[in-house]
Amino acid sequence: MSSDAPSSETESYETLERPRAVRAAESGLAKLPLAGPLDRLGTLRALDTAVSPLQNAVQKLPLGGLRDVLHGRWLGHPLHPALVQLPIGAWMSAGVLDMLPGTRRASRVLIGTGILASIPAALSGSVDWAELHKPQLRTGLVHGAANTVALGLYAASLAARARGREYRGRVLGFAGLTVAGAGAMVGGHLAYRQAVGPNKAEPVQHLVGKGWHPVGKADSFPVGQASNATLGEVALLVYREPSGETRVLADRCSHQSGPLSQGTVADGCVTCPWHGSTFRLVDGWNVGGPATAPQPCFESRVREGFLEVRLPDAAPDED
Missing domain, CATH: 1.20.1420 (A middle domain of Talin 1)
Structure with missing residues (x-):
């Protein structure tokens, strides 16, 4: 007999205890009274x-x-x-x-x-x-x-x-x-x-790696118009100023995850199309509610024709 053959005690667990736990998990909410x-x-x-x-x-x-x-x-x-x-x-x-x-x-x-x-x-x-x-x-x-x-x-x-x-x-x-x-x-x-109240943009800092990340060709983002890009699992709002500066915020509103890239840009701010929260493009600060938390704001640069971004809180010590 092989030395690693399951013992009767192990077999009992596999055939009885584990299926019972699986059945309990599968029943889910039906087993919870409220x-x-x-x-x-x-x-x-x-x-x-x-x-x-x-x-x-x-x-x-x-x-x-x-x-x-x-x-x-x-x-x-x-x-x-x-x-x-x-x-x-x-x-x-x-x-x-x-x-x-x-x-x-x-x-x-x-x-x-x-x-x-x-x-x-x-x-x-x-x-x-x-x-x-x-x-x-x-x-x-x-x-x-x-x-x-x-x-x-x-x-x-x-x-x-x-x-x-x-x-x-x-x-x-x-x-x-x-x-x-x-x-x-x-x-x-x-x-x-139902997640009413929590900052919906808080996970961004945990999903973005340190350092600079390319998000697309710089000239693919129109000037003076909100557009979107993705960085891994994080959606981004990209806005190229007529002056040449590029503003990048997390796209999903901190209030209820509305798409800011579909919102209105005016006076250096973007307004969420869902509930009207307003954020400054330059730093993500929430200048108007109902959002109570600012948007994560990315630094940006252009290297070899590509727009690169990094999140300051996740950036390494070196440049």
């Missing part, structure tokens, strides 16, 4: 009758420069996740105090604080929500609806407590906390499963 239903929220076309008018209403709000503040452009990432900490924390703390004696006044203060803090949190979330893709809009609508119900329950709880109906107020408070928790779960699915 992932499947949460995924299906994004496919509910019936929600579109509410999504479209609400989206239009939010986009038409006369917010001016406040819109970018609410997006979190000044912060470098969405503001909404930071703002929701206060109402959630206040309401959870009120729930804990409601289970202790002699804490009626403190609970009321916390509930009122949560109600007030929910206003800017909801406004920031709304302006972010209005600039998403359709499946994300549907899931976001459910998230917002749950939070609205939770807010109503807490308002009713505070009103009941003010009238001396403490027990009713506590019941309404715990109901509000339950609904807010469900809304937060949907929000987590929206943020992480």
